[in-house]
Amino acid sequence: MTIEMATEQTVDDEEEINGVRVVMVMNRKGGCGKSTLVKGLASAAADLGETVTIIDTDNNKGCLEWMLNAKEQGNWSNSISVIHSLDAEEIKEIISQIHAQPDQEHLILIDTKGGGDVGLDELAGKAHLIIVPTFLSRSDVLDTMQTIAWHERLKKRVANPEKIPPVRVLIGRNPTARSEAEEVAFQEIMTNMKVIPYPVNNRMSYVRMDLDGPLGPLRDRSINPGAAQHISKCLKEMVRTLRAINKITRSKGSQ
Numbered sequence: 001m002t003i004e005m006a007t008e009q010t011v012d013d014e015e016e017i018n019g020v021r022v023v024m025v026m027n028r029k030g031g032c033g034k035s036t037l038v039k040g041l042a043s044a045a046a047d048l049g050e051t052v053t054i055i056d057t058d059n060n061k062g063c064l065e066w067m068l069n070a071k072e073q074g075n076w077s078n079s080i081s082v083i084h085s086l087d088a089e090e091i092k093e094i095i096s097q098i099h100a101q102p103d104q105e106h107l108i109l110i111d112t113k114g115g116g117d118v119g120l121d122e123l124a125g126k127a128h129l130i131i132v133p134t135f136l137s138r139s140d141v142l143d144t145m146q147t148i149a150w151h152e153r154l155k156k157r158v159a160n161p162e163k164i165p166p167v168r169v170l171i172g173r174n175p176t177a178r179s180e181a182e183e184v185a186f187q188e189i190m191t192n193m194k195v196i197p198y199p200v201n202n203r204m205s206y207v208r209m210d211l212d213g214p215l216g217p218l219r220d221r222s223i224n225p226g227a228a229q230h231i232s233k234c235l236k237e238m239v240r241t242l243r244a245i246n247k248i249t250r251s252k253g254s255q
Helices: 034-047 062-073 088-100 120-124 138-157 180-192 204-212 215-221 225-250
Strands: 020-025 051-056 080-084 106-111 129-134 167-171
Touching: 020 034, 020 088, 020 120, 020 225, 034 051, 034 062, 034 106, 034 129, 034 204, 034 215, 034 225, 051 062, 051 088, 062 080, 062 204, 088 106, 088 120, 120 138, 129 138, 129 225, 138 167, 138 180, 167 180, 167 225, 204 215, 204 225, 215 225
Parallel strands: 020 106, 020 129, 051 080, 051 106, 129 167
Antiparallel strands: none
């Protein structure tokens, strides 16, 4: 039987009180769309009027440079801030300080380095959800399986496994038509892994976002109606994904 992902909006669009959420984006493999997902989710949350803090734990400072470049071009959103840190204790303190602020809608996104070497075990304990982005290739599937195995081992070696957040896989660069190899990878993911049922589709506007800044400002500053429409499709897609994430973080016993 062929397994398909949800393609229509099925997440409740009613406003929900989500408060502070910490989402750690990780995969043992580098170059699997972690930063693109972080930027897209940040774009969605900011467009919904939320505050966003991105914690960039990669040596190359990709998200930090993204912010600086976007500010220089006038494409930034003041609702988003990026902090670069390689210190797990500092990151935990940042998260604690945000939690201590008055009630708010605040999304914290931890963008991790491929291979992960910045206290991932400790940071996982501070997260509400771990998202594992993956592309549709055999090597990506294998690395995703290793990341899920890390998650299972972590739950076994900590004193309170219930404090370890659930993990969900998210497919990125989902093509309009999958090749035979991509279909095999897709079926393996859908059959054997817990997933966010909305793919990140392969859209050129995500490439522009990666280069020039968050989707909302790019849409608002676009003088080309067609380009603005394409960017709006990306934003709608990311809002849908964010709402699916929010639903998981609101659920109890969702592991």
